[in-house]
Amino acid sequence: MILKLATTVAKNEASALAEKAKAFHITYQGSEYLITSSSVKSTPEGLQGKVDKEWVFPNDMQLASREFQEETRTVRIGATEMGGNTKNTILIGGPCSVESEEQIQQSSALLKSLNLTTLRGGCFKPRTSPYSFQGLGLEGLKLLAKMREEHGLNVITEVRDATQVEQVIEYSDVVQIGAKAMYDQGILRACAKINKPVLLKRGFGTTLQEFVQAAEFILSGGNDQVILCERGIRTFETKTRFTLDLCGVAYLQEFTNLPIILDPSHALGFRYGIERLSQACVAMGIDGLLIEAHPDPSVAKSDAAQQLTHEQFIQLKEKITPVAKSVGYTIV
C-alpha cells in the first residue's frame, strides 16, 4: 500500500518510520510517502495518526497506478516535455549503434533539419552472440556527448549491464534500460537514485505486470521519471521479428500513470512497414516514438534490415504529423 504522510512528519522522521515498517520512503511532489508490499492492506503498526491518505492495491502495481495518480506523469527531456497535459509525441531518431563520428554527425544533422530534439544511438550493444559487433563503448558515449554540445540535442542511450551503468548515466540525458536488461536490479536500483528520466523497455518475454513492477523498482527507489517503452514481444509468428503489442499499450494507457513511447523498428524488424506502424502508434495518442534511421543502412553494423534511410525518416515524419493532429497531438 501507499501511505502519504501528514505534513507534520519531517523527512528524516519519515525515513525512520519507513525503516521500522520495512517500507520504501520517497519524497514526491513535496510530500513524504511510504510504500509497502501490496499484501499489506491496512495502516501498519506505528503509523496510526501520521498518515494523510492511503491507497490499497490488488497487486504490486502501486506508484505507477492511475489509482494512485490519475493523470499521466509529466517528464521533461531537456527543454521538451511529454506526458501530463502536453499532448506531445516526441519523435526520437538515430542509428541502432553509434559507429563513427561521421555517421552520428549525419544523424544529428537530420534531426536538426527536422526540428527534432532527441538523438538515440547504442554504445554498449546487448548482442546475443559474442562474435557480433558489440558497440563502441565509452568512445561512443563521448561521441554522443559531443553531439549534445555541438547541436544541443538530448541524448538517449542504453545501459547493457550493471558494469557500465555509471558511465551511461553520466553521458546521457535519458538512460535507456533495454529489453534484455529489464529485470537487472543492479541497473534498476542505480537508475532509482538519479535525477534523469529513465526509458524502460519491456522485455520481449515480459508480462505487462512484470513490466510495470520493474518500473516500481525505480519509482520506489526515488526516481519519479520513468517512461515505458513497448518494443514488441516474442510470439510464434516469425515473418516479423517481434509482435508489437498495442493491446498491451491500451492496457498501460488505461491503468498506469507513466508516459509511453513505442518502438516499431525493433518490433517489425524490417523497413517496409515502419511508416504504417508508426501511423498506428501515433493514432493511439502516445508520448513518443523511437525510430531507427541510418545514413546508409546497407553498411550498418547492427539491425541493418530495420533502419530507415534518412529519406524514409523524413517521409515518416510527414506522414505521422497529420495523424498525430487528428488525435490532438503534436510531433515534437
Add this chain to the structure above:
Amino acid sequence: MILKLATTVAKNEASALAEKAKAFHITYQGSEYLITSSSVKSTPEGLQGKVDKEWVFPNDMQLASREFQEETRTVRIGATEMGGNTKNTILIGGPCSVESEEQIQQSSALLKSLNLTTLRGGCFKPRTSPYSFQGLGLEGLKLLAKMREEHGLNVITEVRDATQVEQVIEYSDVVQIGAKAMYDQGILRACAKINKPVLLKRGFGTTLQEFVQAAEFILSGGNDQVILCERGIRTFETKTRFTLDLCGVAYLQEFTNLPIILDPSHALGFRYGIERLSQACVAMGIDGLLIEAHPDPSVAKSDAAQQLTHEQFIQLKEKITPVAKSVGYTIV
C-alpha cells in the same frame, strides 16, 4: 506457379489441361489461369505454347501475392466497395450474438442512424464449452435476413462448421469463417464455389503463412473475393484476451493483394481500449473495422466484457473519422 493461358485456349480446354497437370483452374478477370504447387518452377509438360504469362513463387502464397497482382483486390459488399483504389474503411457493427428480434432491431437502427451499411451478428457460436450459449442458429439467420429486407443492410455472419455452411451461405451477404474454423476444408472448399465475399479470420494460433494459404484454398477454388481479418493472436500476455498483431497486418499489406479488416474487439477483450485501438487500426489505412456493440452489454449472452454500448460506438465513429481522413481514407 501460376500460368495465365493464352486467349486461344478456351475454358473447357483449360479445364482439361488443368486435370492433366494436376493443377487448379480458375477464370479470373476474363482470363483462364492454372495454378500448381509452388514447388513447380517451370512450365509443366504439355503446356508449352499455351501460356501467356507465368509467375514462379518461393512458397504457396501465390494468388494472394502482390507479385501476381500488384493492386489490392476490390471487393463489393452490397453497394459498398472496399480495396482497390477506393480508400474506404468499412465500419461494421453489431452484437457478438443475435439474441432476439428486439436486440437486432436496435443494432440495425444504430447503424442506419450513422449511415453505416453492414451488420454483423453471430448465429452459430463456436463456443469452447458445450455448457455455454450456442447461438440461435437458423432462427438467428432469419432475423438477420429480416434486417436486410427491412433496413437494406448487408449482413455478415459466421459459419461454425461444415454442417451449416450451406445455410449461412444462403442467408448472408458476406460469409465469415471464424478463427477456430479457419483450417476447415469443408468450409473453405464450399466458400470457394460461391459468388459472395468471404471474410476469413486468422486463427489465434495461426502463422501469417498458414493464414494466407487458407485464403489460397478459396481463391484457387474459384472465388476471388476474399477479405482477411486479423483479430488477435494468442501469446503469453493474459492481461488482454489476445494480442492484436499489427506487425502482421503490415506484412499482409506489403505482400498480399487481399483487403484487410481488423477486429480489435476480440483482440483486447475489454471495452476500455477499443476506441484507441480502433484509431490505431484505421491509421494503418485498412479496408474495414469490425466492432462489437450491444444495446445493453451487461445482459449479453456472449463476450459481455468487450461489446461497446451504442453510445460508445457512436463516439468511436466520431473519433476514427478524422484519423481515417488523416491517412486519406473515408469511414463508410
Add this chain to the structure above:
Amino acid sequence: MILKLATTVAKNEASALAEKAKAFHITYQGSEYLITSSSVKSTPEGLQGKVDKEWVFPNDMQLASREFQEETRTVRIGATEMGGNTKNTILIGGPCSVESEEQIQQSSALLKSLNLTTLRGGCFKPRTSPYSFQGLGLEGLKLLAKMREEHGLNVITEVRDATQVEQVIEYSDVVQIGAKAMYDQGILRACAKINKPVLLKRGFGTTLQEFVQAAEFILSGGNDQVILCERGIRTFETKTRFTLDLCGVAYLQEFTNLPIILDPSHALGFRYGIERLSQACVAMGIDGLLIEAHPDPSVAKSDAAQQLTHEQFIQLKEKITPVAKSVGYTIV
C-alpha cells in the same frame, strides 16, 4: 454441475427432466446423469428429491474431472485396454498418410512382427496449403479396413472436417480428431453419438481448459470413451516444429479422468530426438504413444522429416520397454 439421478427415475423421465432444466442427459455406467453449466451451483428447480448425488465445479471441466470420477476411465481399443488400472501403454505406429497398398502392408507387417495391435494412417489430410498432397480419401479408408481384416489390426484415422465424419466413423476403430479440427462442433457432436473411442488431439494454440472442454462436448453428448492426445503447442521456439507440453500432461494426469496418449513425432518434427522424447513420455506413466513410421521416409508425401524408418521404430520399442517397466507400465 453434475447431478446423478435417483434410481427411481427412469431413462425417459430423466430425458424429460433434462429438457426442462436445459441440461445434458447421459447414461453412464448404468445410471442417469444430468449436466448443466458449471455456473449452476445448486439443485435446479424441479429436480429436488430426484437426485442421488451432486457435484459442483469451479469451471466447465466437469465430466472429465477427477472430482467427478477419481480413477482414469478404461478405454478399449479392440481387444486391448488402456487406462483404469491396466498400466498399459499402447504403442501405435504407422505412416503419416496412407499412400498405397504396398506401403500400408509394410506398416502392418511391422506392427505384427512387434506384437503391436493398432495402426495409424491419415486419409483426409488437413494440410495448410491447397497445393500439397491432400490424402487418398475414401480409397485410403478402404485400405485401412483391408488391413484390419487381413491382419486383425485396430485402425485409427483422422477426420478432417464435418463433411467426411460419417465415413471416418464407419471405417475406423478409433476416430481421431486432429489438432486443427479440435473446435469443430460438427465433428465433436457427431463423435458424441457413436460407440467408438475418440482420440482428441489438442490444438497447437489451445489452452488446457479449452482442450478438456472440447472433450466435454463428446462426453456430455453421450460418448464416454474419450482419449486426450498432446502433440505439441506452438511457441516462439522454431528450431523444433512444436513444443511438447509435458507440464500440461502433468496437469491433465492430475485433474482429469481421461486416458492420455502422446505424439512426440508431430511435436519435434524431426526423426533425431523421437527416441529420447518417447522415453520421456513413457516415463510419465501414460496410456499410449503415437509414432509416425514409414517404410521409406525419404519418399513420404507428408511429414517426411519426422517419420521414423522401420529400423528406428523397432529400436524405439526396445528402448521404451524398460523405461515403461521402470514406472510399472507395459508396452502393448
Add this chain to the structure above:
Amino acid sequence: MILKLATTVAKNEASALAEKAKAFHITYQGSEYLITSSSVKSTPEGLQGKVDKEWVFPNDMQLASREFQEETRTVRIGATEMGGNTKNTILIGGPCSVESEEQIQQSSALLKSLNLTTLRGGCFKPRTSPYSFQGLGLEGLKLLAKMREEHGLNVITEVRDATQVEQVIEYSDVVQIGAKAMYDQGILRACAKINKPVLLKRGFGTTLQEFVQAAEFILSGGNDQVILCERGIRTFETKTRFTLDLCGVAYLQEFTNLPIILDPSHALGFRYGIERLSQACVAMGIDGLLIEAHPDPSVAKSDAAQQLTHEQFIQLKEKITPVAKSVGYTIV
C-alpha cells in the same frame, strides 16, 4: 570459425595472432584455438600455415557444437563428475531461497541422508517486484559456505546482476546464471574468467540459438565448464507456470556438447506433478536434475507452491532411480 593452431605456435604468439585477426583466443585441452565470427568461412589473412585444423559453422553456435567436439564435455562439481561418458545424473536439491541457518541445516541433512552431494539455495533473488523478499544476500552466501565446510556439500547459488558477481563466484562451487540474467554480459564475461563450472539457465523467452550463444560468451572467454539448464519457457498456457521444453532438450542433446540439467520445479510451478516430470526428464538421459525442496513449504518466502516437502523429495529420489537405470544412468 574455429581454428586449432599448430603446436609450433606458442601461447603468447597465439594471443598476438588473435588480436590481429580480431578473434577470441582460448587454450583448450592443451591446444591453442582462435574463434572468429561464423561469418568468416576461410582462413583469415596472416594465419595461413599456422593452423592445424579448422571448423566452419552455419551460425554462431561454434565451441558448443558437436561438430567441433563430438562427445559431451565432462564437468566436475567437487568430487562428482557429469557429462562425458560418466552416465551420471546429479540430483541437486535445496530450497528456493536460503532463509535461515536452521532451514539450510535441515536441507543439508536431507541431502547427506540420501548420499547426495550438491546443495542449491538462492541468496540474491531476482524477484520481479521490489516489494517481495529479495534474499539474504551476503549473509546467505556465508550460510552456504558454512554448509560446505560442515557437511562437505558442493554449493550452487545464483548471481542476480553484475554488482554481486564477484561475491557469488567467491562463495559458490557452481555459479548459477539465472533465467532473467542470461543475456547479462557483465555476468557472462566475469564467468568466462573463472575456473569453476557455470550453470546457465535458459531465459523463459529465449530461443535455443540465443541460449547456446550465451554459452559461447563464456566458452570463448576461456571457461570451458558450462552446463545448460532448461527450466521452462513462457507460452500461452497459464494453468502451469511455464512450459518445460523437452523438444528443446532433444535439440540440445543432438547438436551441442554441453551437459544438460533440467529444472522441473520452476517449469511446472506446483508440487503435484514434479515427480512425474522428473521421471520424464531422467528418462531422456540427462546430466542433472534441479529440485526445490523446503523443510516446510507453507512458510517459504518464495516459490511456496512448487517446493517439495522433504518426504516428497525422498520419494522422488526413489521413483527416479529405476528410471535412470532403465536408460543406463545413475542418480548421484
